[in-house]
Amino acid sequence: MTYTVKLGPDTVGYNENGNKLKLRESSFINVFKNSNAMIKVNEVPVQDNSVVSNEPKVEVPKATTPSINSKRVIKDASGLVGQLVTMTSNGRKPVKIKPAVAQAVARVGQKSLVVPSVSPANVEVKPVQNTSSVVASSAPTVEVVEPFKNHTGDFTHSEETDVIEEPKSMTSKVDNTLFEELPEEPTISIPVEEIKRASTSMRNESVTSHAEKVDTQVVDSLKAEVKAVNLDDVREMQEKLDEVGKATIEAKQRVVETQNQINDVLKSTEDEKKNLEKLNKDQEAAVQRSEMLKQKTCDFLQQQMEVLERKKTTYFEQLSDCEVTLEQVREEKKQVEMEKGKKQIEYQRAQEDYEAWSELHKAITNRAAEFDSQLGQDDASKVVSFRDLVTDKTPSLEDTMQLEINEPVSIKKLA
Amino acid sequence: MDNRMMTIMMDDGTQEKVEILVCFEFDDTKKEYIVYTKNETDASGNITVYVSRVNRENGTPKLDAIENDEEWTKIKDVLRELSKSDK
Numbered sequence: 383m384t385y386t387v388k389l390g391p392d393t394v395g396y397n398e399n400g401n402k403l404k405l406r407e408s409s410f411i412n413v414f415k416n417s418n419a420m421i422k423v424n425e426v427p428v429q430d431n432s433v434v435s436n437e438p439k440v441e442v443p444k445a446t447t448p449s450i451n452s453k454r455v456i457k458d459a460s461g462l463v464g465q466l467v468t469m470t471s472n473g474r475k476p477v478k479i480k481p482a483v484a485q486a487v488a489r490v491g492q493k494s495l496v497v498p499s500v501s502p503a504n505v506e507v508k509p510v511q512n513t514s515s516v517v518a519s520s521a522p523t524v525e526v527v528e529p530f531k532n533h534t535g536d537f538t539h540s541e542e543t544d545v546i547e548e549p550k551s552m553t554s555k556v557d558n559t560l561f562e563e564l565p566e567e568p569t570i571s572i573p574v575e576e577i578k579r580a581s582t583s584m585r586n587e588s589v590t591s592h593a594e595k596v597d598t599q600v601v602d603s604l605k606a607e608v609k610a611v612n613l614d615d616v617r618e619m620q621e622k623l624d625e626v627g628k629a630t631i632e633a634k635q636r637v638v639e640t641q642n643q644i645n646d647v648l649k650s651t652e653d654e655k656k657n658l659e660k661l662n663k664d665q666e667a668a669v670q671r672s673e674m675l676k677q678k679t680c681d682f683l684q685q686q687m688e689v690l691e692r693k694k695t696t697y698f699e700q701l702s703d704c705e706v707t708l709e710q711v712r713e714e715k716k717q718v719e720m721e722k723g724k725k726q727i728e729y730q731r732a733q734e735d736y737e738a739w740s741e742l743h744k745a746i747t748n749r750a751a752e753f754d755s756q757l758g759q760d761d762a763s764k765v766v767s768f769r770d771l772v773t774d775k776t777p778s779l780e781d782t783m784q785l786e787i788n789e790p791v792s793i794k795k796l797a
Numbered sequence: 798m799d800n801r802m803m804t805i806m807m808d809d810g811t812q813e814k815v816e817i818l819v820c821f822e823f824d825d826t827k828k829e830y831i832v833y834t835k836n837e838t839d840a841s842g843n844i845t846v847y848v849s850r851v852n853r854e855n856g857t858p859k860l861d862a863i864e865n866d867e868e869w870t871k872i873k874d875v876l877r878e879l880s881k882s883d884k
Contacts (some may be wrong), residue, residue, distance in 0.1 A: 453823070453825075454821045454822065454824065454875050455822050456819060456820065457821055459801065462851075463803060463805070464804075465803055466805075466806055467806070467848065467858050467860055469806065469859070470860065470862060471808045471862075472862050473849050474849040474863075475848050475849075475862070475872075476847050477843055477846055477876070478845050479843060479880075481838075481844050481848055484834060484846055486880045487819050487832060487879045488818040488819065492817050591812040602810050607800055789879055
């Protein structure tokens, strides 16, 4: 449940019970680091006991001061403290204020709270939901801005906080208050340190003694329970437990065996995978080698084709030359044969001439013989010399005799 | 308040130690302002406080001037409001 309260003079809020609250901003007294950055607000009883409703309500006060259209949030100035900050020329505007005002402004700056604007600037007021905290359950809380949300330690109360912690000092008509509390609501103010101390002392209470107490109680109760237990039931339970134990052990063994089998399968699968990878690599290498061989074979065949092509060309050229040569030989043969015919004819003629000359020779020889016989032996040399005119060789005695005997007619033919 | 001191480096290189009174930011403009004082008092006992705009655009805070009168009016209203709200 969330209360939205617009702060301002005489602002009235309602708690979760619907009770009218009159609060003032300075009544913030405690901030707890575990309270989700909420501020506990003391509730001050209000004279009238009117309960408006159970629903959270807000009365919006009328603005009585100069309106400011934008909400302003007090920022944490700790980031600038101790820093060296540069300033542009004329980077500041001076204003003179009374010392009290300056102190008030400074105090607000140190609180770093959301300072409500007079115009619609809202501050969420929530009831405390964490009852384990020190804040009373009915106490409304006011959300704070970031610096308080990050606050991790106890909050150091400002001066006015202490004042507000004393409800007696507040009246139902307090000037400069933002809220007033209803009278019937009790003031709940529990010092944090006290609570912490109590909590710590509780935690530090003798743990050992407490544990001993608990042990004794547990043992006694167990003893009583043991006495009440039937032994047969215990045995039956023990047997069941044994069976369950055996089944568990068997199941565990089976699990182990299955696990081993799985491991074996995984291992063999792994080995197969490795083998497969190796085979794949070998296959890839073989494919590469095959490709290389194929390429080499193609190159070799190409070279052989070129060589054979060259040889074929050469052979064709040689064949052509041979054909030409054969034709020439044939022509030459014809000519030779023709020459042969001519020679045979010449030979026949020569033979005929020879025969004719042979007859003439005989005739001359005969005539010579006749002359020799007529002229005597002394003239024989003349016959021989005459014979040399007819033949290229010196005639033998036989030839000479034959010349003397044969053919005086042939000489006539020669003549 | 001694632990809320800040050093301002002026344009001429001089440094001033000032006391931070309050920082606030307008929700609509998201402009952040700082109110600080050098604890100077005049004859009437009034304290001079200074207001600058905090520029954190480059990561390092820098104090810039108030840009216009409207802004200055709003800042003065805030100061008045703060002084009242603290009572």
